[in-house]
Amino acid sequence: MFKAIVSADTLESALDSVSVLVDECKINLNEDGLAIRAVDPANVGMVDLSLAADAFESYETDGGIIGVNLARLEEFVGMADSGQLVQLELDEETRKLHIQIEGLEGTLALIDPDSIRQEPDLPDLDLSAEIVVEGRDIDRAVTAADMVSDHIALGVDTDEEVFYVDAEGDTDDVHLTLTREDLISLEAGEARSLFSLDYLKDMDKAIPKDTEVRIELGEEFPVKMHFEIAEGKGKITYMLAPRIQSD
Amino acid sequence: MFKAIVSADTLESALDSVSVLVDECKINLNEDGLAIRAVDPANVGMVDLSLAADAFESYETDGGIIGVNLARLEEFVGMADSGQLVQLELDEETRKLHIQIEGLEGTLALIDPDSIRQEPDLPDLDLSAEIVVEGRDIDRAVTAADMVSDHIALGVDTDEEVFYVDAEGDTDDVHLTLTREDLISLEAGEARSLFSLDYLKDMDKAIPKDTEVRIELGEEFPVKMHFEIAEGKGKITYMLAPRIQSD
Amino acid sequence: MFKAIVSADTLESALDSVSVLVDECKINLNEDGLAIRAVDPANVGMVDLSLAADAFESYETDGGIIGVNLARLEEFVGMADSGQLVQLELDEETRKLHIQIEGLEGTLALIDPDSIRQEPDLPDLDLSAEIVVEGRDIDRAVTAADMVSDHIALGVDTDEEVFYVDAEGDTDDVHLTLTREDLISLEAGEARSLFSLDYLKDMDKAIPKDTEVRIELGEEFPVKMHFEIAEGKGKITYMLAPRIQSD
Numbered sequence: 001m002f003k004a005i006v007s008a009d010t011l012e013s014a015l016d017s018v019s020v021l022v023d024e025c026k027i028n029l030n031e032d033g034l035a036i037r038a039v040d041p042a043n044v045g046m047v048d049l050s051l052a053a054d055a056f057e058s059y060e061t062d063g064g065i066i067g068v069n070l071a072r073l074e075e076f077v078g079m080a081d082s083g084q085l086v087q088l089e090l091d092e093e094t095r096k097l098h099i100q101i102e103g104l105e106g107t108l109a110l111i112d113p114d115s116i117r118q119e120p121d122l123p124d125l126d127l128s129a130e131i132v133v134e135g136r137d138i139d140r141a142v143t144a145a146d147m148v149s150d151h152i153a154l155g156v157d158t159d160e161e162v163f164y165v166d167a168e169g170d171t172d173d174v175h176l177t178l179t180r181e182d183l184i185s186l187e188a189g190e191a192r193s194l195f196s197l198d199y200l201k202d203m204d205k206a207i208p209k210d211t212e213v214r215i216e217l218g219e220e221f222p223v224k225m226h227f228e229i230a231e232g233k234g235k236i237t238y239m240l241a242p243r244i245q246s247d
Numbered sequence: 248m249f250k251a252i253v254s255a256d257t258l259e260s261a262l263d264s265v266s267v268l269v270d271e272c273k274i275n276l277n278e279d280g281l282a283i284r285a286v287d288p289a290n291v292g293m294v295d296l297s298l299a300a301d302a303f304e305s306y307e308t309d310g311g312i313i314g315v316n317l318a319r320l321e322e323f324v325g326m327a328d329s330g331q332l333v334q335l336e337l338d339e340e341t342r343k344l345h346i347q348i349e350g351l352e353g354t355l356a357l358i359d360p361d362s363i364r365q366e367p368d369l370p371d372l373d374l375s376a377e378i379v380v381e382g383r384d385i386d387r388a389v390t391a392a393d394m395v396s397d398h399i400a401l402g403v404d405t406d407e408e409v410f411y412v413d414a415e416g417d418t419d420d421v422h423l424t425l426t427r428e429d430l431i432s433l434e435a436g437e438a439r440s441l442f443s444l445d446y447l448k449d450m451d452k453a454i455p456k457d458t459e460v461r462i463e464l465g466e467e468f469p470v471k472m473h474f475e476i477a478e479g480k481g482k483i484t485y486m487l488a489p490r491i492q493s494d
Numbered sequence: 495m496f497k498a499i500v501s502a503d504t505l506e507s508a509l510d511s512v513s514v515l516v517d518e519c520k521i522n523l524n525e526d527g528l529a530i531r532a533v534d535p536a537n538v539g540m541v542d543l544s545l546a547a548d549a550f551e552s553y554e555t556d557g558g559i560i561g562v563n564l565a566r567l568e569e570f571v572g573m574a575d576s577g578q579l580v581q582l583e584l585d586e587e588t589r590k591l592h593i594q595i596e597g598l599e600g601t602l603a604l605i606d607p608d609s610i611r612q613e614p615d616l617p618d619l620d621l622s623a624e625i626v627v628e629g630r631d632i633d634r635a636v637t638a639a640d641m642v643s644d645h646i647a648l649g650v651d652t653d654e655e656v657f658y659v660d661a662e663g664d665t666d667d668v669h670l671t672l673t674r675e676d677l678i679s680l681e682a683g684e685a686r687s688l689f690s691l692d693y694l695k696d697m698d699k700a701i702p703k704d705t706e707v708r709i710e711l712g713e714e715f716p717v718k719m720h721f722e723i724a725e726g727k728g729k730i731t732y733m734l735a736p737r738i739q740s741d
Binding site for chain 2: 642666667
Binding site: 173 | 566569570573597598599600601602603
């Protein structure tokens, strides 16, 4: 059993954060909210989303897992105007999801969860540096790096106490340096890892510009990026595997 | 002889309502205004437009028929800013249309009316239900239906006293229900017909969102949609033939 | 040696005026400012740009010539928000240009100036008519002409004291007439020349709509168009060779 009412804006933000990485996903329906974990087909980028029951206007479930095509579900939810409510209800028999938005009623066929890629484990990692930045700084770094290269290095310089971004192309390069004053916070430990820009660009799309993003970074280790939606009632973590340093 | 001055906005609205269905049309120049009737090449969608003489700043004609390429004429009229006036004048000798917009003068070659598809008759139909809705509700129904299907059923449920829209795809479906309170008016009679969504999407493009649309609907019969432009001085009727119910 | 700080808006306007014609150019660094002259590969359209030292927040050079890929340089400058400053510094050893924008640092490889097309001479011409119009009038003329033709005639009618634009297509044509009242000024001499619309469209893109453009025009002679950016501290001249009159 699953029946919930939620603002279209909250549901869209939640779904967007997953759909930048995968086309289909399993949604875990728990008493205290819903949760999605997914990894892209190449096992490089992962997302872990939780949306607490109190992010919803109303929320009832006795648990379960449903499989959804994200693009189709987002299209349905996109029929709502900003500020409108979306009612979701699972039809256990037909395995379809009923969606209601002010007089509009849709039925969306679900996907057999067993046919969807297995959910990844997001490992606990002991990462040496932790940086908190605004979403817009990640956007700026990614946009700048994209001009010259298809990979990007994120690092912390403990001597200078700065968080930096390096992108080196064949002829041109860019560097972005954020000092302790530019950052919301910096717990400096030696850290530098190289990442594929394509994945970071996808993740950047789903990160609100005016949100705080907590970045955990290590030495040639995966990066974790944590941020919140729905006034803290939704929590998203991205994890991105490093590329081997080529130089 | 034909010579007229009209606001660019009025002329654009009028031409748009026809150009969503056909590329070329005949314009009937009558003393009391101009009129266009056209049907798409597949004989499925028809439009009947009349723009009264008093929708113009000035209007003079001794009658006649001209053939125009709608896209070209719209391009010329589109040179005007919103609020500017467009002057049209027929050159009988060269069979060209002179267009003037604040210092800009254009000459548009006309098309031999005999080379254009014959104008259709829009039959009088005795349709059982009449519904008046806002243009934005038609837009909402068409957009929702388009997510799941390429056809759309419009109907009236006399028991429930509702106007409804159904679209059924292979796996998903949507339903929109508008009660008497949601509607501007409802004269209920049993009615349900299936239509091609492509045509309805084209017609929807030309229907202002904030206008009242009077829909006449029957049982597996064509639908008629009536609305006005230019403060009631322009009247447009669309007629759309039904598709055979496949279920 | 070259080191300068300039508002991103000023630098973008300057570069845009050149990049509509060519992909690469030489920038002449002089004590009193920088200068660019370039001609398109077909030798039809030329640009002459000067940006005075006082258009910069700071400007230092001992002279020299650098070759740049305009699209790359514009992409870097485009990283700045409107109102931000861009710092440029030439690294003589590596022959690279360092660009700094608020914490963001980029390095752009320069091009060997000898590999770039030679700079053209913009000849002194004794043109019979001089017209001053607003940029938006050029835009309007170009847009209208583009509906019907791929070439455009600019002319002055000394009897009527008007500046006119003619475009004749296979079936349709447009004419724009600007009287002495519509113009900022008119020094009438007999003049009419035909031009390729493609070039004029490119130049039009770089001409601000609200700027004064001084047009020098002759009889089957090149046209010159002069306008300013950066509050008069940047001066741009376009010269466009005429097409042979085909009629």
